[in-house]
Amino acid sequence: MVLVLVIGDSHIPLRAAAIPEAFRQLFTPDRIQAVFITGNMCSVNTLNYYRTLASEVYVTRGNYDQDAGFDKCPEQVKVELEGVRIGMVHGHQVVPLGDKESLGVVQREMDVDLLISGATHVAKVHEFGGKLFVNPGSITGAFRGATDDIVPSFVLLDVKGKQVTVFTYTYVEEEEGANAEAPAPESEDHDRRLRIKKKQWSVES
Numbered sequence: 413m414v415l416v417l418v419i420g421d422s423h424i425p426l427r428a429a430a431i432p433e434a435f436r437q438l439f440t441p442d443r444i445q446a447v448f449i450t451g452n453m454c455s456v457n458t459l460n461y462y463r464t465l466a467s468e469v470y471v472t473r474g475n476y477d478q479d480a481g482f483d484k485c486p487e488q489v490k491v492e493l494e495g496v497r498i499g500m501v502h503g504h505q506v507v508p509l510g511d512k513e514s515l516g517v518v519q520r521e522m523d524v525d526l527l528i529s530g531a532t533h534v535a536k537v538h539e540f541g542g543k544l545f546v547n548p549g550s551i552t553g554a555f556r557g558a559t560d561d562i563v564p565s566f567v568l569l570d571v572k573g574k575q576v577t578v579f580t581y582t583y584v585e586e587e588e589g590a591n592a593e594a595p596a597p598e599s600e601d602h603d604r605r606l607r608i609k610k611k612q613w614s615v616e617s
Contacts, residue, residue, distance in 0.1 A: 414493050415443055416569040417465060418507040420450035420530030421550040423476065424433065424458045428552030432564050432583045434553065441465050446493065450474065450548065451502035452532030456481035474502040474530070490522055494571045497617055499524035503531030503547070512540055519543050525615045526576065532556070535565035535580050537609075542616045544576060553583070574615040582607045 421427065444466045447537050451474025457482065463469050476598035489500040490534045499522035519527040519541075522576040526544045531590065532555040535549030550567035556562065563582050570577040584605050 413570065414445045416571060417444050417447045418450075418528055418546060418548040418567040419447065419551050420548040420565065420566075420571060421452045421474070422454070422458055422532050422552050422553055423452055423550070423554035424455050424552060426454050426476065427554035428550075430487065431551055432553075433601040434583055434602050434606055435564065435566060437585070438581070441467050441519070445449075446470070448489070448498070448500055449529060452476045452530065453482075455479070470499050470500060472502045475504045488522065489602060490524060495574045496526055496571055496576060497524040498526045498528065500528040503529035506531070510534075510536070512538070512545075515545055518538050519545070531566075533559075533562045535563075535582065537578050537580060538609050539613065541597070543579075544613045546578065548580075549582075564576065576613045576615075577612040578613065580609040580611075582609075 415538045420454050446468040447466045449463055449471045450463055451472045456479050462516060466468060470489045472481050472487060472489055491498055501518060515527060515529060528546050530547060531552060533550040537549045540544050546567055548567040551564060551566045552563055553562045554562035565582045568579040584607060
């Protein structure tokens with residue numbers, strides 16, 4: 413079993429000040445085996461923090477990653493974990509942005525089972541053509557264009573024997589109604605503003 417943290421579009425300090433503390437408290441380095449970062453960190457210090465969370469850290473370069481420290485970050489990443497072929501791009505190359513069909517083209521070109529992408533700043537997990545597509549959203553809730561009501565989010569993947577369980581975490585500023593996603597499990601330090609959505613998926617034979 414491999415526990416994978418998927419992060420995107422932090423935009424620190426250009427569009428956001430910091431990662432929500434409620435998120436940082438969940439990032440236990442000895443539990444996370446790999447980190448995937450879609451890009452647009454905008455700060456080498458932010459990248460260095462992410463590198464403390466796991467021994468395996470994969471990064472793609474976003475269109476706002478202009479510092480010299482991002483020079484060696486690739487446009488695409490492709491790795492295999494537990495028999496699952498995982499590809500990653502930042503997502504600004506996808507036109508229209510976040511489009512299902514266009515993402516499908518990238519997935520087929522990379523020949524992967526699971527494609528990670530960002531750029532939209534909105535968390536989304538969907539299946540298309542028997543493949544899984546994961547967008548972790550913006551971990552800081554950074555605004556995009558004229559949209560300033562972005563909800564901070566990230567994704568955890570539990571990958572085991574071609575079985576993938578996806579946990580999407582969001583951080584809401586206010587309590588929501590009856591249709592809200594399930595709150596995180598209770599604990600002494602539990603923050604009621606955390607929400608978790610779960611999805612299970614497996615690689616087709």
